[in-house]
Amino acid sequence: MPDSARATIEAVASAFTELPVDDGPDPGVDGPIGWRGYDGARVSAAERTGERESVVCGVGKVGDAEAMLIAFEFGYLGGSLGGRTGLRLERAFGRARELGVPVVSLIATGGSRMQEGMRALSQLQRIARESALTRAAGLPQVAVLRDPTTGGGWATLGAGADVTLALPGAQVGFAGSRVRPPGDPAAYTAEGQFASGHVDQLLDPAWLRAKLERWLRLLTTPGTEAVPPGALGGADLPDTGWAAVQQARAASRPRAESYVDAYFEWREDISGDRCGGVDDGVLCGFGYRDGATIAYAAQCGTATRPAGFRTAARLVRLADRLGIPVLTLVDTPGAANDADAERAGIGPAIAEMFEAVASARVPVTTLVIGEGGSGGALAFAAEGRTWVTPDSYFSVTSPEAAARILKRAEAEVPTTADQLRLRPQDLVELGIARGIVTPTR
Structure with a gap:
């Protein structure tokens, strides 16, 4: 240079x-x-x-x-x-x-x-x-x-x-x-x-x-809104809640990087929360599609850490200021809940992401592509503009955690999953999701 x-x-x-x-x-x-x-x-x-x-x-x-x-x-x-x-x-x-x-x-x-x-x-x-x-x-x-x-x-x-x-x-x-x-x-x-x-x-x-x-x-070339991507996995809906959980947890299920690569012609990532942290389980940046730009914040299937929420919030705020619509992809078993995450401010970081999405003036579109585990997943989701794939679920907490909270035996986890009504079709019926996207191929 x-x-x-x-x-x-x-x-x-x-x-x-x-x-x-x-x-x-x-x-x-x-x-x-x-x-x-x-x-x-x-x-x-x-x-x-x-x-x-x-x-x-x-x-x-x-x-x-x-x-x-x-x-x-x-x-x-x-x-x-x-x-x-x-x-x-x-x-x-x-x-x-x-x-x-x-x-x-x-x-x-x-x-x-x-x-x-x-x-x-x-x-x-x-x-x-x-x-x-x-x-x-x-x-x-x-x-x-x-x-x-x-x-x-x-x-x-x-x-x-x-x-x-x-x-x-x-x-x-x-x-x-x-x-x-x-x-x-x-x-x-x-x-x-x-x-x-x-x-x-x-x-x-x-x-x-x-x-x-x-x-x-x-x-400098903002789009108007992000249409939800087509599903990259299977089209079959699960019969039970536990089947939905197992389907979403399958190792062969398409992940966030596959979705953003299929959605955009090309893209550039941003990295870091500007507070000393990086979460490799969150993918954020700006992508070019049909002659315009859409921002993306995607969970990659791991427990999201404070740095991940802060990086995503930073992305949403920047996109909002520049008038660029946002696509969020939900896929996490939940927010990280270990001692290090608590010391790093997991609660305030989740609150920061909730606030960024709630206050955005640009349209934020969400697709649940895998696990939707509790508030750590919901923080990435746009109210009234969330879609789901057939191989996804969204739940107030995991079936295992729910069973422990209710003092149920491990054998009752599948039944608990059914009771939580977390399947894609349940989420549409409950008004949580607007619809189920199907594979584009």
Whole structure:
């Protein structure tokens, strides 16, 4: 990946028009706090890089989409954020809102510029305000983390983006290498941030332009609603409740990944709850279907953990803000209920998902494709817009748990399953599901 700002822009955009540069009033000798030698350092940086500041901003064409591109020049004082940097970023975000285009930040920064003291640090508030205004305008923000992305650049443009992409091997963290305490160096890498749920994707630099093209298309071409997918399993309905449970638990039954792959022409996943967690049992992202985008949040058959609920809630909120309809797939024996899940906030995480679905203004469509175990499954389901497959069930709790609660013998579990009326046809009769989808083949 090229290091300079302009080479980075050239690598991702087919056309670029830089914004007119107006860096505001002269900050005075050696800047706002009179840091000795600051003027000389800026002159040297300009001579070395050909830039007058640490960011280059302008409108570029990335595939078919126009976007406001913000590229950091690390060669200019370590890509640091100063007063004039903040002014340029403010104007870039403002122009993006005027044009109604997304913002793509190509970040390489060591953080705030100490030679400007608190004047530099206060630019983070300025950036946060502009980002919030752009978010309120319904425009997406995508960040690409280059090497390094630390300090305030990570804590605003990077971590605050809707979708965060990172180049492998990049140093990423709030603490720079010279100020962090001794410890695990892997935590301060792109790979470490991905594993901890703070980065959506790690990208081979050779595929950066193609990935940005895909992401910008997905985030700017919303569909109208998600029609429920056709069933991928069998068409036969179960005769008993226990047969429904066994059918849904069958190892051969199609799972979420098969459904989303069949439903979309292509898709891009997001990853992580931005709170330090990843749940591989929940699949979230945006997919392209019939010329438009639909978001998806799918349970993959395991007990859903707090990070899974938070990631799905994050997906639903983002889709709602961008006007993108959502498809949810229900398939879980229930929410994780071990001690670690309780300590990680399984209850609040489930509540977060319930709230995200309930408050969504875009249509949310649900298909139960397997097990529908209790509240951990219901949190993914849209009231009044839920369908079921023939090889699924939905229950207030599992038949085994119900039998234990009622102090029944294990032999009575099948009878309990029948009493719970959890079969697909029962769910339609009870008004829980709108209908049973059939196989499309």
